[in-house]
Amino acid sequence: MSTVAPSAVGAMRSPGEATRANNEVRLSVEQVSYAYSPNPTQAPLFTLEASSFQARAGEIVAILGPNASGKSTLLKLIAGTLEPLSGKVLLNGFPTHSLTARTRAQRIAMVQQESQLLFPARAWEFVLQGRHPHGRALRFESATDIAVARNALAQVGAAQLSDRWMAELSGGEKQRVILARALAQQPLLLLLDEPTLHLDIAAQVDLLHGLRHLAVENRYTVVVVTHELNLAGEYADQVVLIQRGRCLRVGPPGVVYQRELLEQVFQTPLSVELGPSGRPRVNVVADRESR
Amino acid sequence: MRPLTIQRLFLQCAALAGILFVVVIIALKAGAVEVSLFALGRDLIRVIVHHGSEIKSDYGLIVMNIRLPRILLGIFVGASLAVAGTGFQALLRNPLADPYVLGVSNGAALGAILALLVSPHLALLPAVADLLTPLGAFLGAAATIAAVYFLGRREGQIDSTTLLLGGVITGSFLAAIIMFLMTSETGSNLRGMAYWLMGNLSTSLQPSVYWILWLGFLVGAGAIYTTASDLNLLLSGEKEAMHLGVDLPRVRLVVYIAASLLTGLAVSVSGSIGYVGLLVPHVMRQIFGSDHRVLLPTAAFGGAIAVVIADTIGRTVVPPAELPVGAMTALAGAPLFIYLLRRRMA
Numbered sequence: 019m020s021t022v023a024p025s026a027v028g029a030m031r032s033p034g035e036a037t038r039a040n041n042e043v044r045l046s047v048e049q050v051s052y053a054y055s056p057n058p059t060q061a062p063l064f065t066l067e068a069s070s071f072q073a074r075a076g077e078i079v080a081i082l083g084p085n086a087s088g089k090s091t092l093l094k095l096i097a098g099t100l101e102p103l104s105g106k107v108l109l110n111g112f113p114t115h116s117l118t119a120r121t122r123a124q125r126i127a128m129v130q131q132e133s134q135l136l137f138p139a140r141a142w143e144f145v146l147q148g149r150h151p152h153g154r155a156l157r158f159e160s161a162t163d164i165a166v167a168r169n170a171l172a173q174v175g176a177a178q179l180s181d182r183w184m185a186e187l188s189g190g191e192k193q194r195v196i197l198a199r200a201l202a203q204q205p206l207l208l209l210l211d212e213p214t215l216h217l218d219i220a221a222q223v224d225l226l227h228g229l230r231h232l233a234v235e236n237r238y239t240v241v242v243v244t245h246e247l248n249l250a251g252e253y254a255d256q257v258v259l260i261q262r263g264r265c266l267r268v269g270p271p272g273v274v275y276q277r278e279l280l281e282q283v284f285q286t287p288l289s290v291e292l293g294p295s296g297r298p299r300v301n302v303v304a305d306r307e308s309r
Numbered sequence: 310m311r312p313l314t315i316q317r318l319f320l321q322c323a324a325l326a327g328i329l330f331v332v333v334i335i336a337l338k339a340g341a342v343e344v345s346l347f348a349l350g351r352d353l354i355r356v357i358v359h360h361g362s363e364i365k366s367d368y369g370l371i372v373m374n375i376r377l378p379r380i381l382l383g384i385f386v387g388a389s390l391a392v393a394g395t396g397f398q399a400l401l402r403n404p405l406a407d408p409y410v411l412g413v414s415n416g417a418a419l420g421a422i423l424a425l426l427v428s429p430h431l432a433l434l435p436a437v438a439d440l441l442t443p444l445g446a447f448l449g450a451a452a453t454i455a456a457v458y459f460l461g462r463r464e465g466q467i468d469s470t471t472l473l474l475g476g477v478i479t480g481s482f483l484a485a486i487i488m489f490l491m492t493s494e495t496g497s498n499l500r501g502m503a504y505w506l507m508g509n510l511s512t513s514l515q516p517s518v519y520w521i522l523w524l525g526f527l528v529g530a531g532a533i534y535t536t537a538s539d540l541n542l543l544l545s546g547e548k549e550a551m552h553l554g555v556d557l558p559r560v561r562l563v564v565y566i567a568a569s570l571l572t573g574l575a576v577s578v579s580g581s582i583g584y585v586g587l588l589v590p591h592v593m594r595q596i597f598g599s600d601h602r603v604l605l606p607t608a609a610f611g612g613a614i615a616v617v618i619a620d621t622i623g624r625t626v627v628p629p630a631e632l633p634v635g636a637m638t639a640l641a642g643a644p645l646f647i648y649l650l651r652r653r654m655a
Contacts, residue, residue, distance in 0.1 A: 099551065123554030130552075136402050136544045137599040142310040147542055151554030158602075159312040168310065180310055203553070 044239045045073040045207055049105035050095050052088075066091050068105055069265035071258055075206075075237040078229060080250035080271075083260035084284055089243040090211055092260065096241060097209055098122050109207055123151035127200035129193075129210040135184055141195045142180045145171055148202030163202075170201035173236075174228060190221030197225070201232070208232075210242040214249065222246065226253045247300045251275055252293070259283060271298050313600055321597060325610035329384070332614050336380050336621040341628055342371050379510050382578060383620045383634070384613040385522050386510065387585055389529070389575040391612025393568040394586020395605055396533045397454075399540035400564045401461070402547070403469045405650060407587035408572040410473065412480030413453045414581035417569075418505040419483050420449020421577045422490055439518055443525070447573030453479060454565055508582030508635030510620050518578070525574045530609060532567040536560045537601040544599060582635045584642025585612050591649065 049070050053062035066088045073079045081089045094100040096107050098114030107114045109125060117125070127148070148170065149163040159167075171177045176194040179187060187195065193213060200208055210229075214222040226249045233240045244250055250257055251271040259267045259274055261283045267274045275298035277290045286302065293299035337353075338344050352369045356377075394407035408414045424445025428438050457479050461472025487505055503509070539560045542550040551557055575582070589611040590604065597603045619637035626632060 097552070099548075119551055119556045120554040123552060126552075128549075128552040130549065134546075136399075136404065137594060139544065139599060142312075143600070144545075146312060147545070147553055150538060150542055153538070158315060164310060164312055 042074070043072045044075050044110060045079075045096070045241070046108040047071050047092075047096060047105075048108065050092070050102045050107055051104045052091055052095055052100060053103050054091070064088070064091070064263060066095070066263045067265065069258070069260075070105075071256065071265075071268045073239045073241065073256065075239055076234050077255045078233050078240040078242065078253055080254035080257045081241065081243045081260060082245075082247060082250055082257055087260045088263040089260055091263075092258070092265075093128075093209055093211055093241065093243050096207075097126055097128050120151050123203060125205055126207045126209065127203040127205035129196055129200050129208070129213055131212055131215055139184050140180075141176070141182050141184060141187070142167065142171070144184055144195055145180075145198045145202050148199040151203060166204065167198075167202050170198040171195070173201055173232060174198045175224075189216045190218065190224070193217060193221070193225060197228070201236070206239065208238045208240045210240070210244075212243055212245065214244060214246050222249060229253065247275075247280070248293075251298045251300065252295060275300060313602055318603055318606070321603060322606050322610065325607055325614070329610055329614050329617075332617050332621075333380055333384075336383075336617050337372055337376050339621050339625050340371075340376065344372055378513070379620065380617055381519070382510050382512075382514070383616040385526060386575045386579045386582060387589075387612035387614070387616030388609040389526055389571040389612070390582060390586040391589040391608040391615075392530045392533060392605055393571040393575075394612075395590040395601070395608045396536075396540070396564045396568040397586070398590055399543050399601060400561060401458075401467055401469075401472060402543065403467075403472060404591070405469075405473055405587065405646070406476075407584070408450070408568070408576075409581055409583035409585075410480070410587060410646075411454065411457050411476035412478075412483055413450045413457070413476075413569065413572050414576050414583070415480045415483035415487065415506075416453025417446040417450035417573045417576035418581050419487055419490075420445040420447070420452075420573065422487060422505065423449070426490070426494060439515060440521065443518075443521060443574050443577040446577035447570050450569035450573040450576070451566065453483070454569055458565075503633060505580045506635075507633040508580040508638070509633045510579055510616075511631065512578060514578060522574055522578065525570055529567040529570040529574070530605070532563050533571075534602075534605050536563055537605055540564070540601040541599070580633075580635065582616065582638055584638045584646065585615055588642050588645050588649075589615055591645075 047070055049068040050066070051068045052066040054064040055062035069092060071079065081092055083089050091100065095102050096114065098107065098117055101115045114122065114126065145167045146159055146163065149159060149167065153159070153163065168177070168180075171180055174194040174197050176191065176198055179191055179195060184192065184195065197213070208229075213225060217225065229240055229242070230253050232238060242250070242254070254271055256269060257267075257271050257274045258265060259279070266283065267279065275290050277288060280290065280300060281288050289301045289303055290298050291301070334346075334349065337349055338346070348369065349372065352373060356373055390408055393413075397406040397408065397411060397413075398404055408417075421442050422445075424441045427445075428441045431438075433441065457472065457476045458467075460475030460479070461467055463471055484506055491501070491505070504512075539550065539555045542553050542555050543560075547557060572586075590608045593604055593607045593611050597607050616634060616638070619641070620634040623632040623634050623637040
């Protein structure tokens with residue numbers, strides 16, 4: 019069996035997801051397009067064609083696609099750091115690009131690929147940075163800020179890392195602390211750019227499992243760019259499939275994960291079957307010759 | 310978790326203020342003329358309560374009219390350079406940035422020299438003419454940092470190595486222009502080449518200039534301090550800082566202008582003193598951590614302490630000759646700079 023019937027997916031929803039029909043749309047990406055060219059007189063080097071999807075509170079959306087397909091561009095457009103060429107990204111009805119940096123940071127948290135710290139910092143100092151958009155003037159941390167940061171560390175299971183130096187942490191531990199900083203922002207929208215890169219399989223599952231939990235518990239809308247088809251299939255409510263700047267398909271993994279479609283997008287022989295959890299599972303077909 | 314509290318900040322600053330006070334007392338005592346602690350205390354109190362005229366002794370005059378102004382100038386210059394260096398390091402995301410290494414000090418020196426050359430030809434009120442040198446230095450500093458900033462950008466990102474090289478080259482280019490001007494304009498009141506390129510605290514200044522200096526310091530350092538929390542976030546990168554709500558264009562503008570002001574003012578009264586803005590922030594970071602809300606004020610105290618010590622050693626080590634303070638800071642600073650550079654590359 020290569021595809022899963024939509025009804026079967028519906029039956030597999032967890033209790034947290036079942037209530038989402040009652041929720042209003044929180045993130046609305048409406049016909050957003052973008053073109054990048056180093057020189058305005060030349061044809062653009064890269065274009066993202068009009069893409070649309072919507073997400074509610076508590077939902078996880080995964081953006082999937084091969085390298086250089088425009089995943090990260092779409093994420094930056096959602097984050098509001100890039101201005102769309104046409105269309106708009108609305109967060110609770112407000113275009114994300116027109117928010118001030120400070121307001122945007124109160125509503126949108128971005129977890130990016132690991133960055134180098136210029137001078138050493140402790141994990142708790144790092145997490146408290148997430149309180150910056152909520153503070154005033156010199157931003158001496160209030161008791162609330164400290165409580166929020168503590169809670170954020172606890173939520174990602176990193177309370178014991180609090181006093182460690184960032185440089186001493188392993189890849190998985192660092193990723194947790196970075197996620198905790200994003201949680202400390204108390205955002206409506208949590209964006210993650212390839213968060214599972216450099217993580218071993220246990221840490222990857224841990225992270226996605228944690229995100230699933232957080233999305234439901236804290237009512238975040240989560241958008242994650244990833245290469246991990248199976249983790250996305252397992253944990254995402256919706257997947258957005260992108261190829262060469264074109265948004266090919268949006269929908270639940272069970273609908274989007276069709277063998278022919280994925281093979282065409284990723285240019286490699288694959289098989290899709292139903293996993294034990296009822297979610298689709300993609301396998302690489304190693305022996306190309308036999309096909 | 311030990312977040313910063315205002316009490317802790319005050320305590321740390323008070324400790325450094327205490328050290329600075331002790332250093333100032335030692336600096337007042339040190340020199341060719343011996344001064345007893347008792348006489349020093351008595352005369353200091355007289356100056357503070359505006360009874361300076363009661364000081365009869367010769368040594369009292371030397372201490373109060375020569376040593377004290379020089380020490381106060383050292384405090385101002387050290388604090389300004391250290392705060393400017395801290396700002397540059399955070400904003401340019403480069404631990405080796407400072408006004409001297411980036412060529413900003415030489416830019417300020419050139420600006421000040423040009424102002425000194427131009428001012429006799431303009432019919433200005435004396436009060437305005439006094440302002441012209443610091444203004445020229447400020448403009449020179451601001452123009453230099455703008456030039457170095459653009460030299461140091463590659464594909465829209467600041468590249469550490471390119472930036473440092475751009476700064477060093479700009480600095481030596483400006484030094485060459487300064488030497489040219491000094492050589493061709495002999496006889497004008499330009500204070501000498503060594504003054505501008507090495508730094509010196511022996512200038513006597515009009516009292517009105519002191520007011521300009523301290524007002525400028527409060528404005529410049531205060532402006533940088535308002536961005537302290539933004540500078541903390543810049544440590545993890547410009548993009549991340551923007552995602553955490555830092556208004557980067559505003560922070561950049563405030564820090565560049567304020568740091569140029571501080572550098573310009575310091576250079577206009579003391580020439581280019583090197584390494585203070587580079588090393589003091591590093592030492593303070595080792596002691597007090599990377600939080601700019603602590604780092605900026607402690608660096609100001611640290612810079613003041615460092616310059617007063619360097620100048621006191623400079624004027625007492627080979628009496629009766631005096632070594633320029635910039636030579637002392639370079640003697641101590643250059644090896645430390647190389648150590649930092651090598652550790653960073655390792």
